[in-house]
Amino acid sequence: MTENPAPTASPAAPSSASLWREVVEIVRTVAIALGVALALRIVLFQPFTIPSSSMEPGLVTGDYIVVSKLAYGWSRASFPLNPPLFQGRFLERQAQRGDVVVFRLPRDPSQTWIKRVIGLPGDHVQIRRGQVFVNGTALPQTAIGPTQDHDAPDRTVMQVGETTPNGRAYVTYDGGPGQPGDDTDVYVVPAGYYFVMGDNRDNSLDSRFSPSMGGVGLLPAENLVGRAKIVMLSWKPGASLLKPWTWLDLQWDRFFRVIR
Template sequence: MTDTAPAPTDAPTEVSPKPTTPSALHEIFDIVRTVGLGLLAALCLHAVLFQPFTIPSSSMEPGLVTGDYIVVSKYPYGWSLASLPFHMGAPGERLFGRDPARGDVVVFRLPRDPKQTWIKRVIGLPGDTAQVKGGQLFVNGVAWAQTPLGPTQDHDAPWRTVEQVRETQTSGRSYVTYDGGPGLPGDDTPPIIVPQGQYLVMGDNRDNSLDGRFDRSVGVGLLPAGNLMGRAEWIVASWEPGASLFKPWTWVKLQPGRFLRRIR
């Protein structure tokens, strides 16, 4: 008698459906959509809330020096086409426009060439009459106090000796300016009447700033409200000329003591 082995039977197997992979076209669409949404969010952030800038000149010394990397808030004065991170033609009127305060440090599009962005301090508001006499500011007939703080070397031009002067507005707001000496261009001006919808702006480095004291063909002239981009708020970091936040190999050129400083 022999044992007979049972006939083998096939064990049931589960067949999983083959996973589907998105097509190359679908993947490309997802990438484009993600990048597009990211760019749109960045554009909205820069146009509506904040935008970074790098100080390119010494006209706002000593408060701001060449190489300072600053943050500008866009919302304090309302918005116009000037608020966009790129040039879009004539700035036009502002939406929800509000006047800056005297003494605010503002970034704006240069009236004669809106592709350029400049930074200055607001001195005169609509309806004001301002004049510089012997290097001292008078607004609506009242002199702004000046307190000499002694000589120093210009931060960006150390071979140049300047006088540090604390300027105090009638409101009590104060900041330090540079004076290059008597009798220089801009030390004496005729009365400047600021019309509605415009502002008078000046650099703190008074003898090294082509600002509202000078005709628009060479300086700023009177600044239209629509050209305002925003208010300078903070110095985030600072590098010597030639260095950049986006060039790590240049970070050794940091300017110490100029990090996270509020702009006054």
């Protein structure tokens, strides 16, 4: 007489409680990761993509840059959606002449723009025949030679080296004499404001132009997001996340460029 084999135990199905704990753990891990990423973005660094050619030749359309939020302290502009948390800046540090800054546009804070600081609080700024004067002294300029506009190759511009009083040197584009913004009144920069300009001087709506003209006007310090530090990588104009076939249309020669 043979004995019937003992029944084998089937593996226990995971209980609904253990499944729930696993789901909660996953959600908690994702929430912590997102919280850390958001905190780093608010406190330390934030990426931006250059959407226009107003800062050529140093920055061109498609550059993906990193902005330091440590540079000037923090204001409501440092936070996503510009919430009305407080006025002014916490641990404020003044921007310096020649800094390339990202800021919230005063007339529309939902937009972030990028320009170069030319005038500090208390400065008198004027442009005469395309040359910038700060407190009555011209910023030294050196003609480098003609070139084709990076984003508009059919446009010929003059490359002009410019140096700020504190020794910051960079290259601008000049589209020729008689352009809008080549001759201005004297702007007196009040406390808590900056005078900013684009390096592509004849293709930039900046502090030379009032908000009613589409420009920046004088820039409040509390609108600063941070200082542009480096170009991490760069896409050719026309590339888009919505067009997968353009994802590798990269401008390789622009990778890891320090922004001057």
